[in-house]
Amino acid sequence: METIQNKAEGPVSDELTLVRAAKQGDDSAFEELVRRYDRNVFRIAQHITQNREDAEDVVQEAFLKAYSNLAKFQEQSKFYTWLVRIAVNEALMKLRRKKPERTVSLDEDIKTEDDSLPREIADWSPNPEQQYTQAELREILSKTIQGLPPGFRTVFVLRDVEGLSTEETAAALELSVPAVKSRLLRARLQLRERLGRFFQKRESGDGNQ
Amino acid sequence: MKCSEFLHELTNYLDGVIDQQTKVELENHLSWCHNCYVVCDTTKKTIEIYRDSQLYELPEDLRTRLRSAIMTKCQQYKKRGPESV
Numbered sequence: 001m002e003t004i005q006n007k008a009e010g011p012v013s014d015e016l017t018l019v020r021a022a023k024q025g026d027d028s029a030f031e032e033l034v035r036r037y038d039r040n041v042f043r044i045a046q047h048i049t050q051n052r053e054d055a056e057d058v059v060q061e062a063f064l065k066a067y068s069n070l071a072k073f074q075e076q077s078k079f080y081t082w083l084v085r086i087a088v089n090e091a092l093m094k095l096r097r098k099k100p101e102r103t104v105s106l107d108e109d110i111k112t113e114d115d116s117l118p119r120e121i122a123d124w125s126p127n128p129e130q131q132y133t134q135a136e137l138r139e140i141l142s143k144t145i146q147g148l149p150p151g152f153r154t155v156f157v158l159r160d161v162e163g164l165s166t167e168e169t170a171a172a173l174e175l176s177v178p179a180v181k182s183r184l185l186r187a188r189l190q191l192r193e194r195l196g197r198f199f200q201k202r203e204s205g206d207g208n209q
Numbered sequence: 210m211k212c213s214e215f216l217h218e219l220t221n222y223l224d225g226v227i228d229q230q231t232k233v234e235l236e237n238h239l240s241w242c243h244n245c246y247v248v249c250d251t252t253k254k255t256i257e258i259y260r261d262s263q264l265y266e267l268p269e270d271l272r273t274r275l276r277s278a279i280m281t282k283c284q285q286y287k288k289r290g291p292e293s294v
Contacts, residue, residue, distance in 0.1 A: 039267045046265040067283045121244040160256045185220045192255040
């Protein structure tokens with residue numbers, strides 16, 4: 001399988017030049033960093049919060065926090081990974097405020113048994129996404145990922161949607177690499193199982209008259 | 210390789226970070242175990258569908274508005290410190 005491309009654009013060295021200029025007080029350099037990563041941060045925030053207004057707030061708060069803490073950024077990781085960590089924390093805080101009855105953390109809902117094979121294994125139609133309009137498909141994907149615990153969907157969005165490496169995801173979430181892998185497997189399998197409801201081959205009436 | 214072992218290696222296999230020996234064993238397993246073949250194939254499709262979905266794209270007008278709000282707040286912070294934002 002092809003290596004998944006990182007959706008964040010631009011060479012790292014160029015990123016560091018912008019970060020250093022921003023640290024020296026060059027706001028246009030910081031604005032360029034906003035321009036470069038705002039779409040990624042918004043996507044991550046909306047995946048976690050599942051709410052557009054909250055995602056907009058997270059984008060603003062994450063960039064402002066990055067701006068005000070720029071002097072503390074040690075340049076030992078990529079700026080983008082550091083920014084993602086800030087954004088994920090802001091997004092999880094939003095969730096906690098909305099659901100105070102349930103503690104929302106990256107460690108929750110990890111108690112499922114290891115290595116249990118999914119029970120219902122029905123194959124999907126070829127190109128199943130083409131059975132739906134773009135709007136219908138987005139609705140299905142959004143509803144499906146909403147059903148996942150926040151800790152699972154956070155790992156999934158960073159790793160599989162944004163294309164961060166396992167190590168970068170672990171650094172951004174302050175988790176170990178095995179913990180990221182374990183959550184990623186469960187997230188992928190749960191999404192697969194849930195999407196199956198929409199994408200499974202029909203038993204009959206599928207073409208042959 | 211047993212089905213549980215296949216599942217344990219699935220993420221490494223899909224991410225292309227699996228050693229050659231395990232890869233051969235896994236692909237051999239997939240050649241006769243239809244259930245695991247389907248799980249592997251549909252999990253791969255799940256990832257691709259999400260990756261290509263353009264779910265939660267930031268509309269250009271909202272993007273401009275957010276960027277402008279961010280930069281205004283940053284400038285307030287710079288002038289008046291943390292209390293201002």
